[in-house]
Amino acid sequence: MTSPTNTAKTQHVTITINGKPVEADVEPRLLLVHFIREVAGLTGTHIGCDTTSCGACTVLVDGTPAKSCTLLAVQADGAAIATVEGLEQGGELHPVQEGFFQEHGLQCGFCTPGMMMTATALLARNPDPSEAEIRRAISGNLCRCTGYVNIVKSIQYAAKKINAAETAPVAAAVGAEVRQA
Amino acid sequence: MTTPAQTQIRGMGHSVKRKEDPRFLRGRGHYVDDIKLPGMLYMDIARSPYAHAKILNIDASKALALPGVLAVITGKDLDAAGLAWMPTLMSDKQMVLPVDRVVYQAQEVAAVIATDRYIAADAITLIDVEYEPLPPVVDPIKALEPDAPLVRPDREQKTNHIWHWEAGDAGKTDEAFNSAEVVVAQDLYIPRIHVSSIETCGCVASFDKVEGKLTVYMTTQAPHAIRTVFSLVSGIPEHKIRIISPDIGGGFGGKVPVYPGYVIASVASIQTGLPIKWIEDRSENLQADSFARDYHIHAELAAKRDGTMQALRVKTIADHGAFDAAANPSKFPAGLFSVITGSYALDAAHVEVDGVYTNKPSGGVAYRCSFRVTEAVHTIERMVDTLAQQLHMDPADIRMKNFIPPDAFPYKSATGWEYDSGNYPAALQKAMDKVGYAELRREQAEKRARGELMGIGISTFTEIVGAGPSNTFDILGIKMFDSAEIRVHPTGSAIVRIGVQTQGQGHETTFAQIVAEELGLPVENIAVEHGDTDTAPYGLGTYASRSTPTAGAATAVAARKIRDKAKKLAAHLLEASEDDIEWSDYKFQVKGVPSRSVTMQQVAFAAYTNHPQGMEAGLEAVDYYDPPNLTFPFGAYICVVDIDRGTGEVKIRRFVAIDDCGNVINPMIVEGQIHGGLTMGMAPALLEAITYDENGNIQQGNLMEYLLPTAMETPVWETDRTVTPSPHHPFGAKGVGESATVGAPPAIANAVVDALSHLGVTHLDIPITPWKVYAILQEHGATEV
Known part of the structure; x- marks a missing residue:
């Protein structure tokens, strides 16, 4: 990492995390998850395994969910990363966060950040997923506490909320056209 | 009907959203x-x-030469300090x-202390250990051969x-078997499994040399x-040790x-005076941390020809x-395995482990x-089905015939x-x-006639949780009570500290609800703290579904102590005799005169500003609750499976879970516990x-x-x-966190x-994997072609 005793060659990287560039000289072997947690100091992204199986470390890399334990920080040089800390905007919870709160989609909270990032990416590409599509999307994220039923409901809640927010202005616009006609 | 006060207080029975979220x-x-x-x-x-080997030599020189490595700790170093071995919770040592031999694969052999986790990981690969492999003992049955x-x-x-x-x-059981009309016998193996909470184990040990105080942030339940164990083993006075269980990612x-x-991390921190962080990798966690189950069981059930179960014998x-x-x-080296008679009225039972x-x-x-x-419930529930199959009885009928009748409680088991x-x-x-049982049986018969494979399985389990009464239950001599401490502040908010702590169960919410219910204070005004031994009252912790039966009870009793004192304050404020004051709809009132009332908030203010002469100021209480008995939650589960004849895969089509954990604090949280428990029940099954x-x-x-x-x-999961209610628990609750995993x-x-x-x-035997099923289908020519 950034240890002074480290004699390995380092490489300079600039990684934008939640809209904020973070620069550091890092060892080429430094995992992205350690960059996020220890260099950027954002500890909401967790580590649950060493075989890319559990998904607790899931972040979005240029909008695509990725397991940050299986990417090197140098591979993410120049990329835009989104983590759980970036979901809340202007003091308002993201619909996915709200869904997990309302539908009791979390217990110990350890898998939750990765699970929510996967859900966010799913809803960005498929705003109205079926239950089967939700289950497939989160199948790379393990949860030991909830049995997934309430996680599925949480994501359905978020989809509904996002769709309601998006259709509201559309309806207003359609209404305006009707009035003009 | 919900009263306005109930809506405001949101105590027992409300699906309060979680405070920890x-x-x-x-x-x-x-x-x-x-x-x-x-630092x-x-x-x-x-x-x-190796699983079994002598250690001939450990050469750490190459690891120590790596820049950033401060120390390599071996068994010999610890032995010099008398710490190469430690006591277990079961009167053994580990x-x-x-020092000279390893006894399982992935056993800890040496520890590296370094400035960086990558360097520490590099260094362990540079430690040369010379082993002489020994023959390992893998099979527990062969382990008993001379x-x-x-x-x-x-x-x-x-x-x-x-x-x-x-x-x-034993005598009564053997007698029953000798005269039984029907005996069924079965070998069952309940395999070794691992909890694999998504967070692995780890700690940060930090010894303050000036204060002489060791603080350990630890993934502990x-x-x-x-x-106490750390103090007894290390000789450090107990007030100089602080264990903090922070947020825990599953226990x-x-x-x-x-x-x-x-x-080892604690020893290293004491020696260096610097904080030491140790976090396991998943593979270490899965290979070396303690495992569950691993029971090789032989069970026999004696019955009459009409299906009346009489006796159970288990080795x-x-x-x-x-x-x-x-x-x-x-006192329970095999735990509570003797609850193996389950939900059934048996004349005799004998169980050996x-x-x-x-x-x-x-x-x-x-x-x-x-x-x-779980081992007990699996055995009895499989044996009941085995008997039903032998007698050509429906598994629901045989259960109904043998249940302990509702009017037989409290019931003394065999x-x-x-x-x-x-x-x-x-x-x-x-x-x-x-689930529509009768219809499912009809569907099954039709499908079977067409060669399709569909099954309906029942489990009607009884659990035993909430250890436990101090005359029977202790861990290393420490009685298994649990505790709560409540302080009501002058403006009517409160802090609750408890001897148990959450690893996801939501104690910060449910324990606040208990206090809200007992004291009539809104749930959002009650903070719950736990997991820090410097501030929380002494308790045995959260496992075995014991939090609600023990510390939950302590919380209610402590709140009732506060209410007793508050009643005196209310009498003072209402200028009435204490005998004329009653607690009704979350407030004190003069009996029969609802217009003359004071709230707990008003009383709390008086406790600090206007208490009667001679009364101690303040409004707080502590309770160390010694449960009079355990609680016995139960449930009835019905599972419907379809089997893929092409792959042997078992698909759970429906799973109906009816649980009974007595009175419920938070229905949302209880349902969440059941969902999780069912999933951790399916896991070892399949x-x-x-x-x-x-x-x-x-x-x-x-x-992988x-x-x-x-x-x-x-x-x-379909739950209901x-x-x-438990007759002996202060608010009629039973533990619930594990019912579903067991059932x-x-x-x-x-x-x-x-x-x-x-x-x-x-x-x-479980897990019932596709290849296990496929082999059976092949054997019987039942695969899909």
Whole structure:
């Protein structure tokens, strides 16, 4: 990492995390998850395994969910990363966060950040997923506490909320056209 | 009907959203690996590739030469300080680091302290350990043969047998079997499994040389007991040790034991005066931390020809690995396995367990289960089905015929437990109605005629949780009470500190609800703190579904002590005699005169500003609750499976779970616990098992090989409940966190056997994997072509 005793060659990287560039000289072997947690100091992204199986470390890399334990920080040089800390905007919870709160989609909270990032990416590409599509999307994220039923409901809640927010202005616009006609 | 006061207070029975969620949802949980202290060093551990070997030499010179490495700690270093061994919770001892031999694969051999976790990981690969492999003891049955190699030559007894335990009446049971009309017998193996909470184990140990105080942030389910053990082992006075259990990413029993890593990190911090962080990798967690189950069972059930069950006889070999480091109450080396008579009225039962050492990591911890109850429930629920099959009876009918009748409670079981309350026929009937049992049986008959494989499985389990009464239950001599301390502030908000703590169960919410209900204060004005031994009252911790039965009870009793004092204050404020004051709809009022009333908030203010002469100021109470009995939650589960004849895959089409945990604090949280428990019940039934090859090599040592259920395998759980309050618990509640893990596996196994019963299949050991089923289909020519 950034240890002074480290004699390995380092490489300079600039990684934008939640809209904020973070620069550091890092060892080429430094995992992205350690960059996020220890260099950027954002500890909401967790580590649950060493075989890319559990998904607790899931972040979005240029909008695509990725397991940050299986990417090197140098591979993410120049990329835009989104983590759980970036979901809340202007003091308002993201619909996915709200869904997990309302539908009791979390217990110990350890898998939750990765699970929510996967859900966010799913809803960005498929705003109205079926239950089967939700289950497939989160199948790379393990949860030991909830049995997934309430996680599925949480994501359905978020989809509904996002769709309601998006259709509201559309309806207003359609209404305006009707009035003009 | 809900009153306005109930809506405002939101005490018992409300689905209050969780108080702990806002931090978790924002990535602001505070788990152990999130802790960063100034000057903190990192520890990593070198582990044994052999299951059994002599250590001839450890050469750490290359590791020590690596820049950034400060120390390499071996068993010899610890031995010099008298710390190479530590006591287990089960009157055994275990190695912290080995001096001359390793006894399981992945055992800790040496620890590196370095400035960086990558350097520490590099350094462990540079430690040269010279081993002389020894023959490993892998099979616990062969371990008992006279010429078996010794796993533990350090013991006086030169055998791999650890202990023999039995319960029930052997003579009466044998008599019943001798005169029985029908006897069924079955061997069952309940495989070794691992809890694999998504957060692994770890700690940050920080010794302050000036204060002489050791603080350890630790993934532990039992911080107070750990503090006492640390003090007794290290000689550090107990007030100079602080154990903090921060946010914990799942426990399930795997975070009850003391693992060597905690101890080595603490020793290293004491020696260096610097904080030491140790966080396991998943593979280390899965290969070396304590395992559950591993029971080799032979069970026999005696009955009349009409299906009346009479007696149960069970013999078990328990594989405990190389150290008996389970976490059972001291007098119960086989836990509460003797609850094995289940929900049924049996005249006699006798159960024996023999604990055995093998060259495997420690076994016998829980996997979301109260002390061996899962093994017991699996056995009896499979045996009931075996009997039904033998007698050509419907598995629901045979259960209804043999249930302990609702009017027989409190009921003394054949192995000596006093069941507090139950209504088993009501729960099963509700499950049968919900699932549409009769219709499913018709569908099954039609499908079977077409060659399709469908099965219906029932499990009507009784659990035993909430250890426990101090006359019977202790861990290392510490009685298994639990505690709560409540302070009501002048403006009517309150802080509650409890001796148990959450690993996801939501104590910060449910314990606030208990206080809200008892004191009539809105739930949002009550803060709950736990997990810090410097501030929380002493308690035995959270495992075995004991939080609500023990500390939950303590919280209610402490609140009632406060209410007693508050009543005196209310009498003072209302200028009435205390005898004329009653507590009604969350406030004190003059009997029969609702207009003359004061709220708890008003009373709290008076406790600090206007208390009567001679009364002590303040409004607080502590309770250490010694439960008079355990609680006996129960349930009726029905599982419907379809079997793919092309692959052998078992698909759970429906799973109806009726649970009864008495009065419910928070229905949303209880349902969440059931969902999670069912999933951790399905896991060992269909997916999870840890096995070893003949050399003692673990065969599922990472999450690519050890299959945790994903959202794809997990069905939609259909839950409902009946309510049969516990008569002895202050608010009629029973534990619930583990019921589903205990009850689900036999429902699934029974469903699969049911689907294959017409082929002559009478039993399948779990996990019921596709290839196991496919082999049976092939054998009977029942595969899809």
